[in-house]
Amino acid sequence: MRQPxxxxxxxxxxxxxxxxxxxxxxxxxxVLYNFPFPLHYIPYAGRLPxxxxxxxxxxxxxxxxxxxxxxVTVVWTILDRKRTHYARLHEGLRIxxxxxxxxxxxxxxxxxxxxxxxxxxxxxxxxxxxxxxxPMGLVWTFMGSSRAYTVFTGxxxxxxxxxxxxxxxxxxxxxxxxxxxxxxxxxxxxxDLPIKLYSSHLLAMAVFLIFPDLRRLVDLFVLxxxxxxxxxxxxxxxxxxxxxxxxxxTLIVLAYTAFLLISTYQGNRAYTxxxxxxxxxxxxxxxxxVIDGQARPPLVTDRERWRRVIFHDPGTxxxxxxxxxxxxxxxxxxNGVMTLGKxxxxxxxxxxxxxxxxxxxxxxxxxxxxxxxRARLHLxxxxxxxxxxxxxxxxxxxxxxx
Amino acid sequence: MDPRxxxxxxxxxxxxxxxxxxxxxMLYxxxxxxxxxxxxxxxxTQPYNDxxxxxxxxxxxHLLGISIKVRSGxxxxxxxxxxxxLCFLIIAAVTTAAWTVLDKKRPxxxxxxxGLRVxxxxxxxxxxxxxxxxxxxxxxxxxxxxxxLxxxxxxxxPMGLLWLFMGASSGYxxxxxxxxxxxxxxxxxxxxxxxxALVSIGVMSHVAALNLCYDVPVKVYSLHLLAMGIFLTLPDLRRLLDLFVLxxxxxxxxxxxxxxxxxxxxxVAQVALVAAFSGYQLYLSYDASTTQWGNxxxxxxxxxxxxxxxxxxxxxxxxxxxxxxxxxxxxxFEYPDYVTVQLMDGSRSDYDLVLGKRRxxxxxxxxxxxxPSFAYQETQPGLLALDGTMDGRNTRLTLRP
Numbered sequence: 001m002r003q004p005x006x007x008x009x010x011x012x013x014x015x016x017x018x019x020x021x022x023x024x025x026x027x028x029x030x031v032l033y034n035f036p037f038p039l040h041y042i043p044y045a046g047r048l049p050x051x052x053x054x055x056x057x058x059x060x061x062x063x064x065x066x067x068x069x070x071x072v073t074v075v076w077t078i079l080d081r082k083r084t085h086y087a088r089l090h091e092g093l094r095i096x097x098x099x100x101x102x103x104x105x106x107x108x109x110x111x112x113x114x115x116x117x118x119x120x121x122x123x124x125x126x127x128x129x130x131x132x133x134x135p136m137g138l139v140w141t142f143m144g145s146s147r148a149y150t151v152f153t154g155x156x157x158x159x160x161x162x163x164x165x166x167x168x169x170x171x172x173x174x175x176x177x178x179x180x181x182x183x184x185x186x187x188x189x190x191x192d193l194p195i196k197l198y199s200s201h202l203l204a205m206a207v208f209l210i211f212p213d214l215r216r217l218v219d220l221f222v223l224x225x226x227x228x229x230x231x232x233x234x235x236x237x238x239x240x241x242x243x244x245x246x247x248x249x250t251l252i253v254l255a256y257t258a259f260l261l262i263s264t265y266q267g268n269r270a271y272t273x274x275x276x277x278x279x280x281x282x283x284x285x286x287x288x289x290v291i292d293g294q295a296r297p298p299l300v301t302d303r304e305r306w307r308r309v310i311f312h313d314p315g316t317x318x319x320x321x322x323x324x325x326x327x328x329x330x331x332x333x334x335n336g337v338m339t340l341g342k343x344x345x346x347x348x349x350x351x352x353x354x355x356x357x358x359x360x361x362x363x364x365x366x367x368x369x370x371x372x373x374r375a376r377l378h379l380x381x382x383x384x385x386x387x388x389x390x391x392x393x394x395x396x397x398x399x400x401x402x
Numbered sequence: 403m404d405p406r407x408x409x410x411x412x413x414x415x416x417x418x419x420x421x422x423x424x425x426x427x428m429l430y431x432x433x434x435x436x437x438x439x440x441x442x443x444x445x446x447t448q449p450y451n452d453x454x455x456x457x458x459x460x461x462x463x464h465l466l467g468i469s470i471k472v473r474s475g476x477x478x479x480x481x482x483x484x485x486x487x488l489c490f491l492i493i494a495a496v497t498t499a500a501w502t503v504l505d506k507k508r509p510x511x512x513x514x515x516x517g518l519r520v521x522x523x524x525x526x527x528x529x530x531x532x533x534x535x536x537x538x539x540x541x542x543x544x545x546x547x548x549x550x551l552x553x554x555x556x557x558x559x560p561m562g563l564l565w566l567f568m569g570a571s572s573g574y575x576x577x578x579x580x581x582x583x584x585x586x587x588x589x590x591x592x593x594x595x596x597x598x599a600l601v602s603i604g605v606m607s608h609v610a611a612l613n614l615c616y617d618v619p620v621k622v623y624s625l626h627l628l629a630m631g632i633f634l635t636l637p638d639l640r641r642l643l644d645l646f647v648l649x650x651x652x653x654x655x656x657x658x659x660x661x662x663x664x665x666x667x668x669x670v671a672q673v674a675l676v677a678a679f680s681g682y683q684l685y686l687s688y689d690a691s692t693t694q695w696g697n698x699x700x701x702x703x704x705x706x707x708x709x710x711x712x713x714x715x716x717x718x719x720x721x722x723x724x725x726x727x728x729x730x731x732x733x734x735f736e737y738p739d740y741v742t743v744q745l746m747d748g749s750r751s752d753y754d755l756v757l758g759k760r761r762x763x764x765x766x767x768x769x770x771x772x773x774p775s776f777a778y779q780e781t782q783p784g785l786l787a788l789d790g791t792m793d794g795r796n797t798r799l800t801l802r803p
Contacts, residue, residue, distance in 0.1 A: 121555060130558065130566055131551025141555055142567040149615035172646040179604050190574035220645060220652055221597040227645055227652040298724035300731060300746070301711060307724070322724070324554070385556030387563060396479045396619035400559040 015085040023086050024076045026208065027093050028069035033062075033201060034100040041103060041256065052198035062197060094209065098164055101205045103256065105161030105177055110260040112154025116268045118143035123283055124310040124318030126385050128326045135191040145387055156180050158257075164209075165253045167232070174209040181206055271313070278314040279333055284362055284377040292371050298322065309364075309377060340368075411509030420511050421501045424518050425494035427633070430487075430626060431525040438528055440682055458486045479619035487622065519634065523589055523599075526630045528679065530586030530602055533609075535683035537579025541691035543568035548707045549734045549742055549750075560616040572697075581605050583680070589634075590676045592657060599634040606631055702738040703757065708786060708801035716795045722746070733801060762788065
């Protein structure tokens, strides 16, 4: 149990009615939002809920949480009129929120430290005009183009999470998470990333954890007053239980962190291996294309003609149009037949037959959006991209800003 | 005076270390605050800068055997800067040795340390406020130009991509700048200096990581600012550890109050100075953003990307075929006095632009005799027709944005 050491340790402090109501609401809402944590983290048995996203579903879900939490608060306030404080329940809620936030920070961080959230920009991205990218695509390319920076941001998140997992360093971890999450929330809002709700909730959880120490922080950092220590009362009276809980917590945190790092690493390696072995991998220039029986010369004003076809990972085919704009299709290659789909339209589907008459040459034939397409392509020499080859320079007589 | 460290006497190692830190940090930050003075700053500090502009090439030539031509290249991580830092290190080491020999009897440097800390605090605060102001009114990272937007990602330099990333969102740029200005403002006041130093460590770690990872040539400067933040935090490390890890009581720091009669005046003067400095930096950023690179600059006529849809030379049409490498593909009107022409193969050249009421003339910068001139007219909104002579041939172009 955690109380200011100046307070009366024997008699529990009396909370004002407003504080009690606020706490009931916070309790109901935070538990609803984080549940089924930690059950979904159980390896194999648990399944990650669809909790991060900004779809209508997620907004309605948050609305439901708010409505339920309000009703719970009203009923609870009526039924539990006599209680003067929730010090012990607050302590429990803090532990729950602390570990939920720590788990999220460690998992966010592991995805970056192991380069799976932001991977190296694919070939079709490197050929895409920058103005053609969505703001989110810009963030992904920006992060993906520097492994070191991605690892830096991931390390900051993991350190925040690990500090949160230790009771003594909770405040430090919450403050570091506050800094890191403010940046993430700002990125989400400024670049239209669809993790606004989730990242804002994590930020709010960090604030919730800092709240009880606000007084001490203001005393120390602003008012120049003495900051009192916090009287930490052990969770269990018995030494053995205490020791056991400590060992268990340490083991779980370490196992969780290691599990995330290893599984992310393995998934990432499998993906990278797959990617380099992708059939047709590379940039293919469209030498000739016949649409509905008409040969189409490479006019930059032609809105339908393909300029290049790019294969990067096995599951994607990208088409660069004559305007240089990029269109992506979900790809499935099978025995000379390629099936194309659209990520945002499950109904949409088409097939092309393909053949490689000689190495480095490709022919495609099929129907796209009701038009018959026949194309002859050749594999381009892999270009040396400035973005991926520039490297690190201690000395720059002139900045290379282009 | 900083009474926290007022141990009666310092160890020899601590004294030597302090002397070195004092010399190096002073050398690195001088001529602060003189160069921050509006208008007069550059003039006052000119002789001081001249001294270094003589000494650094001299040291490069005689100590390292290299010739230094460029002094600063827009960022700072030039050979000149590295040699200058080397000079600082040598001078600081020599001064430390001499000082240690001459000043053997002094047991501590408490007062001087307090003075140094005030100096570094304000130097760092000024840097954070200035850096921040250039983002809060986005001028450091302006909105991307049309010419950048048609370039493929792969052809951007890492620094170019960072600039585009920041410039693409005014909201994020303002957020980043606000964090820097917050650190600067907190640093400017004694009570909140520790918090300010901690915020600036957080912010500058991020900035230094960006500079190191995206090849931005401000590595030396940003790492120094980070080091200054750490220097300001060092004496409080113990207290921070007590608060955040050991859960011990953290004693208040007895700040020596200014003399009672000056207290109010001093505070008012300080607030006024900080406000004036911040305001001036914001004004500078506003001023910079109204120049031809900035967000608030007036866009020249025809601003944007124009695709050369039709091109007719001596009555013969040259269709926009990608395979016709030397045909003009796009004309970019970005600046009042020059245009960029992109060919079908993607290459670009800049031409000086003379824009009359009805005539438009391009001039090759390295061949002033090459001056194609066109009569222009907006035949319908969003369609520009040019008619003139280029390379001695009648040339007609139709441009569409």
